């Protein structure tokens with residue numbers, strides 16, 4: 001579906017059994033998906049927030065989450081290619097620039113590399129994807145492929161997990177400062193930046209989904225896309241929670257700060 005195609009969809013037919021949910025109810029249903037399934041509830045995140053992760057576990061998370069981060073601008077470029085108007089493409093160009101930066105040494109990917117360095121992980125080790133756990137590889141590939149193959153509505157709806165991300169970022173920053181002082185607080189810049197970026201991206205994506213999903217069927221597709229994305233994030237953490245790459249810093253002694 002392109003924006004042009006959806007613009008031609010007839011207006012709301014409320015009151016009929018198969019008609020679309022009114023916008024407030026549809027919005028509430030979208031929020032209910034993340035309330036039930038967002039990865040802030042995952043046991044690994046819970047342990048992170050309670051200060052229970054070993055240094056090796058935190059490094060494993062940083063290493064594997066980098067695989068997700070480096071693919072976000074790739075999936076945003078796939079969404080960008082589905083949008084047929086400048087006004088629609090501009091926010092996606094900005095998202096890509098947010099992650100890639102306008103020059104070397106800038107942007108979200110660079111900030112994540114600095115988080116890794118603050119935790120004792122050389123940046124070349126993060127770029128070396130041979131340390132990525134198989135389950136993480138599958139989860140990330142699944143999300144990118146979903147955005148490659150599905151219509152723009154589904155791909156943008158999948159990004160709506162970001163509506164829940166700012167709250168999680170605040171919890172995470174507080175947890176790192178309190179429980180993991182061996183990580184230089186300067187390394188938390190990625191999370192600090194994402195509080196505002198995530199809120200803005202989530203609000204923009206929500207406006208698009210509410211505009212594009214005009215039929216009950218389209219609304220249900222958006223809900224399913226968001227549920228799928230929650231599963232991607234959950235599966236990623238399942239893999240990190242259980243995984244052991246066999247690398248020295250995954251040693252059972254938990255590693256050293």
Ligand SMILES: O=C(O)c1cc(C(=O)O)c2c(n1)C(=O)C(=O)c1cc(C(=O)O)[nH]c1-2
Nearest residue numbers: 072158159160161162163164165168194233
């Ligand atoms: O650390 C997190 O918990 C978290 C979650 C999410 C999310 O909810 O999808 C994103 C991010 N971080 C993030 O940093 C990010 O850039 C991002 C982009 C997207 C997306 O789907 O477009 N989600 C997220």
